Structure formats: structure tokens, C-alpha cells
Amino acid sequence: MDDKPQKILIYRIGSLGDTIVALPVFNKVREVFPDADVTLLTNRPIVSKAPALESVLGHHYYYDRVINYPSGTRNLRVLYDVWKEIRAQKIDIAVNLATTRILKDLRTTKLGVLRDNLFFRSAGIKKLVGFPTLREDYELTADHDTGDFEWEAKRLARRLLPLGAIDLQSDHAWDLHFGVEEIASANDALSGCDPGKPVIAASVGTKRQSNDWEQDNWTTFFKRLKLLHPGWQLVMVGSHEEAERSAKCIEAWGGAGINLCGQTSPRISGAVLSRARIFVGHDSGPMHLAAATGVPIVAIYSARNFPRQWYPRDNGNKIIYHKTDCAGCGLEMCIVQKKKCILSITVDEVIGAVAETLNNTRAKYGY
Structure with missing residues (x-):
């Protein structure tokens, strides 16, 4: 112009x-x-x-x-x-x-x-x-x-x-244009991590009941993922309200983990996420934040919206979406159908998506 x-x-x-x-x-x-x-x-x-x-x-x-x-x-x-x-x-x-x-x-x-x-x-x-x-x-x-x-x-x-x-x-x-102070704050937040070991980042929070994969699934997922990646470190991000749920995930992980829920601003969380090898989470703000920084995503979606409209930036992501007969309902809370879309997603499916994403990352970047 x-x-x-x-x-x-x-x-x-x-x-x-x-x-x-x-x-x-x-x-x-x-x-x-x-x-x-x-x-x-x-x-x-x-x-x-x-x-x-x-x-x-x-x-x-x-x-x-x-x-x-x-x-x-x-x-x-x-x-x-x-x-x-x-x-x-x-x-x-x-x-x-x-x-x-x-x-x-x-x-x-x-x-x-x-x-x-x-x-x-x-x-x-x-x-x-x-x-x-x-x-x-x-x-x-x-x-x-x-x-x-x-x-x-x-x-x-x-x-x-x-x-x-x-x-x-x-x-x-x-590009989120992180400032020098924001990067320094992210370094401080990750000071408990071993810089020589890879990080998996995750967020289990969501604003909507209909988008929640639920705690039992997350607990089982992290227990099994830890067995497959014993040397990895887990970093949880999200709001203060999600700190307790995230603590249960770190307990299920049973190894090195940092719970940053409610501890870092969105931008500091973004700078933290940029250090991760992979991100796993719901269809949520932290998922979009991680994708913006270039981190490969494994995202667990309900079918409340039709596919793709609200997908994240594509960095070789794996979007897990089951299109049921009630897809596109737009519900904040799903009672009648009992969240059959998102709860039909299995732990095996998410574990497989993580493995596929990491394999693709190794092929592309050599790590």
C-alpha cells in the first residue's frame, strides 16, 4: 500500500x-x-x-x-x-x-x-x-x-x-518476537532440567468439558510413555487451575518433571515450549503456542468443531480427530453423547502418534 x-x-x-x-x-x-x-x-x-x-x-x-x-x-x-x-x-x-x-x-x-x-x-x-x-x-x-x-x-x-x-x-x-528478558526467564524456568536430555512438553488443560480427554487417559499415557523414553524430561504448562492435574501427570511420569502451570506467562511458556522436542495436548491455547514456535504437535481433538478450521500451524503435526455422527455440535459440555468422539481416542493411538512424529522429526532434522 x-x-x-x-x-x-x-x-x-x-x-x-x-x-x-x-x-x-x-x-x-x-x-x-x-x-x-x-x-x-x-x-x-x-x-x-x-x-x-x-x-x-x-x-x-x-x-x-x-x-x-x-x-x-x-x-x-x-x-x-x-x-x-x-x-x-x-x-x-x-x-x-x-x-x-x-x-x-x-x-x-x-x-x-x-x-x-x-x-x-x-x-x-x-x-x-x-x-x-x-x-x-x-x-x-x-x-x-x-x-x-x-x-x-x-x-x-x-x-x-x-x-x-x-x-x-x-x-x-x-514469529512471536521473544525479548531478551523473556528468553532469560524461560531459561530460569527450565533451570531444573538437564540440558543434555530431551524434553517433552504437555498441557492437559482445556476451557471446555467437551474437549477433555480426561485424567485417567492422561495418567495411563504418561506412565507408558515414560517406559518408552526413560531418559526424557517432562515439562507441563498451563494455567494455575491446571496445576493439580498436571502434578498427577508428573507423578505418573515418575521421573524428571517440571510443573509450570500458573508459574509462567503465556509468552514465557512459549519460549519454554520452543525448547521441547515434541508437544502433546488437547485442542487448546498451549497447543497453538507450541506450534507457533515450531515444535511438532500431537493434538487430541474432540469433534465439537469440524476438522481443520481451528488446526494449529503445521510442523509435521499429528492431529487425532474422530469424526462421529454428531461432529460439529459446538457443545461446551457433552452429556447426552458422553463425549464419544474424544473418548474413543485410545492411549495406544496417542502413543503411536508420538512415535510417528518423533520418527518424522529424526528423518527431517537428524535428531
Whole structure:
């Protein structure tokens, strides 16, 4: 773009996984506008274990200030205050990275997008980038390359084509730009590890009951994996609420293990994960974080969403997904079907996926 504005607003809501999926576009914005003054408009997470977007992006590269608002608010006074704060910044361009909310029908969905469009224009912003324009921006559609629903990272990159093409396979697109102090903090967090022995990283937390593979499976998995890799070290990451579950996994591991749940910020956790040989976990924020750093993933998915839309960056990953007849339910809690999708995944299957991923890694990198 020839006319490079000096003041940009980036609109993105969500927490850890949502932020990582949008990372290539955040990097593209900074690449195109390296000297711009950037305001980040985002929501405050509803649940405590969901980290705020700015805690994932850090405070030294992607933006200069944050405007927060409560998730899903319809309070006119709150919205007016947000509008007034945006208007006061005299923004030149708004970059919309919000995932289009699929409402009851196409017309209603378009009206929601139009409302957002008018909100930003009334705040004095003349140039808007990334707002939905095509039918596939408003509705989930099949990707011609895969036959599955379009990957969210690809969908965002397509919407931001006015800024230039984004290579989603490049390391640069997923660079979290860790600072020197963050790397030093990660080194401190791993000080109890033997640097001569490989690390397997894992996270057993999830915000949704429907995505939980459950403790008995995890305990059996770690007991058996330790027998196969007796010299390896286990590092668990996640929120404070997941510390107790992770402690049980380390106990099942029965060997060298570090429980960092609630001990490190998302970015320090990311720097820690970058040292791992492999990551194993649920469909979760830490899984996306590990994938962004280039670590091969073994991910255990429920079928609450259809496959691929919310997959992580591909580093030779192994995604374990059983497509049941109730796939795409979108349930937060699964009671009637008793989580038959994710609980049909066996420990043997996950053990095999780890072995396959490590073999592929050795073939590719020689270790």
C-alpha cells in the first residue's frame, strides 16, 4: 500500500489460541507499517484461565496501547466510552481481524458486520481493511485444497490480501518476537532440567468439558510413555487451575518433571515450549503456542468443531480427530453423547502418534 498511515487500530477478540492463529496477520501489519502507532482493540476474557490477548502478544512489538471492553457487552455507556477513546486516537486505518460470528442466517450475520463497519467509520476512521466482503467471509465454506472448512489462519490471510500475500508456511509469519528478558526467564524456568536430555512438553488443560480427554487417559499415557523414553524430561504448562492435574501427570511420569502451570506467562511458556522436542495436548491455547514456535504437535481433538478450521500451524503435526455422527455440535459440555468422539481416542493411538512424529522429526532434522 503506497499511502502508509501513521495510526492504525487492530481489532481482534479472543484469548491464547485465537491470538496465535491470527499471528501471521499481526506480523504482516507490522511488516507493512513498521513505524506506525498501533492501538489494539480487544476484549477482556470471561474466564480466568483464558489469558488476555495483549499478554500473548507482549508489550514491545505489535502495538503501542490497548483498548479493552467486556466480552459481548451491549451496554451503550461502555460502547460509547470505547467509541470516544477510539475517536480521540485519530486513527487512519482499522484492520479487522475479528472472526465473523455466524448468526442465525446470512442476512443477520451481514447486519452484524455492517454495524461494526459503521461503528468504526463514525469514530472517524476512513480506511477499513479486513472487513468481510465475500460470501466465504460470512459463512464457513469448504477449502478447495482440502475439502474441509477453511483454516482460520488462511481465512484471515485471505481477508488481509490488500496488505499483501502472507506465506503461512514461513517461520517469519509465526514469529512471536521473544525479548531478551523473556528468553532469560524461560531459561530460569527450565533451570531444573538437564540440558543434555530431551524434553517433552504437555498441557492437559482445556476451557471446555467437551474437549477433555480426561485424567485417567492422561495418567495411563504418561506412565507408558515414560517406559518408552526413560531418559526424557517432562515439562507441563498451563494455567494455575491446571496445576493439580498436571502434578498427577508428573507423578505418573515418575521421573524428571517440571510443573509450570500458573508459574509462567503465556509468552514465557512459549519460549519454554520452543525448547521441547515434541508437544502433546488437547485442542487448546498451549497447543497453538507450541506450534507457533515450531515444535511438532500431537493434538487430541474432540469433534465439537469440524476438522481443520481451528488446526494449529503445521510442523509435521499429528492431529487425532474422530469424526462421529454428531461432529460439529459446538457443545461446551457433552452429556447426552458422553463425549464419544474424544473418548474413543485410545492411549495406544496417542502413543503411536508420538512415535510417528518423533520418527518424522529424526528423518527431517537428524535428531
